Amino acid sequence: MSQPRLILVLGDQLSDNNPVLRGAVAGKDHVLLAEVAEEANYVRHNRHKLVLIFAAMRRFAGSLREQGFTVHYLSYAQAIDSLSSAVETVLATAEFAAVDVCEPGEYRVLESLQAMGESIGLPVNIHPDTRFLCQLDEFAEWASGRKQLRMEYFYRLMRQRYQLLLQDDGEPEGGRWNYDRENRKGWRAAEAVPERPVVAMDEITAAVIAEVMEAFPDNPGDLSQFCYATDAATAQQQLDWFCEHALARFGTWQDGLAEESPWMFHSIISMYMNIGLLDPLQVCQQVEAQWRAGKCELAAAEGFIRQVLGWREYVRGIYWLHMPAYGKLNHFDAHTPLPDWFWTGETDMRCLSRALKQSLELGYAHHIQRLMVIGNFALLAGLDVEEVCEWYLAVYTDAFEWVELPNTAGMALFADGGIMASKPYAASGSYLKRQGNHCAACRYDPAQVTGSAACPYNALYWRFIDRHRAGLEKNGRMGLVLANWKRRSPEDRDAIVQFAESSLPNLLATDTA
Incomplete structure (x- = not known):
């Protein structure tokens, strides 16, 4: 009988659809899951994220044992420093043909896995992640030769590929591909x-919480x-409730x-898809079924499916297409240190x-909070791109670099110079109101631009426009904003910019009265 394989399952791959598990032989092949120090500490992870992943890993290990696999589980308390050390620990117990x-x-984990083979003396076979709906070579083929990689066109292709929200003739339901403009209403506590x-709470999760x-x-x-599901069945119940x-x-x-409310009407399932507890295609199909059953408007179903089928797959494609250089891009040369109060939320804004505070306490914020409140402030204040990206990667329960980096550097900070976004997502206090x-x-x-009572977003917004106007003039979508700025008198522009410049240092140091 040939030697068994050692199958390494990472903490964001907790699915029976993991490609290295689909062909695994129970009773022969061994499976390794490890809570390693390097992964737990490379950023200051939110404890919700650590509990979610560790508890879900332990549950998944139990499921694999029930299927007949020999499972090696290394907990954080065993002080295993890296994935390579975890593999070496198990290799010392038996003979294996390869690590899969x-x-x-x-990207940093990929580099580690690619280097592992030489250190352990065995082949390390890295399999494409077929749990995603667009493979990386497919995305690269779609991107090849395009001057602009706009998500909208990629999304339409994905809709057609997976036959979601389409009529029998292949045209989009309702006659339009995108209903975004129906989904922008401001909240006024009207319902x-x-x-x-x-x-x-169960014993596994309670034990992990205590350890973390x-x-x-x-x-x-x-x-x-802590309120997150740590197994596939409970994650499905959360999706069912949302629908x-x-x-x-x-x-x-x-x-x-x-x-x-921190949750509003959002699904709160991104973390489950990102670690393998929910399948993204099945999620989209379930939401489509709700619309076809008359339980929601087309705009709601389309808006949700666009985020999963379109945006989620698109940002992953952008990440792998442009790494590792993408992580160093800084289009606006932003280097202002991250304020300490980003770790406390103690600001009067x-x-x-x-x-x-919601992000820090719960590990969650919805996309407008991340993009147009936190990200917008970081953009306007010129906060250091790498520090901001590291903060986002640390605090959110659903954050892995493939999804976090393009969303933060590309969308929120425009650090990639327009690879993703067609314009910087900058806004003043009037938008937030x-x-x-x-x-x-x-x-x-929010109605005041200067003075002690003025919303800081206002002057910072115009300072941003003024500082980068030479580059922004090349962007057709910024023409109206620039025209409005130029219509102001030189004295007015100078007063706004000077107010922003003088108030920013104190704002970054502390903003509490």
Whole structure:
């Protein structure tokens, strides 16, 4: 009988559809899962993320044992420093023909796996991650020869490939591919937010919470509020609840900024797809079925499917197409150090404080909080791109570099110079007021541009436009904004820019009265 393989399963690959498991032979091949120090500490991970992954890994290991696999599980307490050390630990116990692993979600891990073969003296076979709906070579082929890699056109291709929200003649349902403009309503607390079901705490999760609290005392994350599923069945229950109770209003309020709820009508399932507990195609098909059953508007179903089938696959393609250089791009030469209060949320800017504190405490914020509140401030203030990207990677439960880096560097900070976004996503206080009800509880006034009561986003916005106007003039989508700025008198422009310049240092140091 030939020697068994050692199958390495990473913490974001907890699915029976993992390609290295589909051909595995129970009773022969061995499986390794390891909570290694390097992965747990390369950024200051939110404790919600650590608990989610560790607990889900332990549950998945139990499922594999039930299927008859010999499972080697190395916990964080065993002080295994790296994936290579974890593999070497298991290789010392038996003879194996090779190590097989699914391609990882981060470039640095890929480099580590590629170097592992030489250190362990065995072949390391890295398999394409077929759990994604667009393979990397397919994305590269789509991107080849295109001057602009706009998600909208990629998304239409994916809709056609997977036959989602299409008529019998292949045209989009409703006659349009995109219903984004129907999904931008600002929140005014006009209706009740549905109460979400509580995820029951079990012994595995409780034990992991205790271990993480002891081992990571200074990491963000209020684990008294831990509420995430740690197995596929419970994650599916969360998706089912969303489809029945929140999907119908998801599209309407997905861009809303609310004082009342961190969750609003969002699905809160990205972390489950990103670690393997939910299958993205099945998620899209379930949402489509809700629309076809008349349980939600087309705009809600299309908006949700676009984020999963379009955006999620697109950002992964962008990441791998442009790495490793992508992680060093800094189009606006932004190097201002990240303020300390990004780790506390203690700022008088109400919308920013709420988004930061929610992110730190829960490991979650929706896309407008990430892009147009936190990311917008970082863009306008010229915060250091690498520091901001590291913060995003650390604090969010669903953050892995393949999805975090393009969203942060590309969309929020425009650090890639337009590889992803057609213009910088910069906005003033008027946008934030329009999207929600934070301004009513803020000491700053979004109607004022200068003065002690002026919303900081306003002057910073015009300072950003003024500083980068030479480059922005080449962007056709920025013409109206630049024209508005030029219509102001030179004295007015100087006063706004000087106010922004003089107030920014104090704002970054502390903004609490």
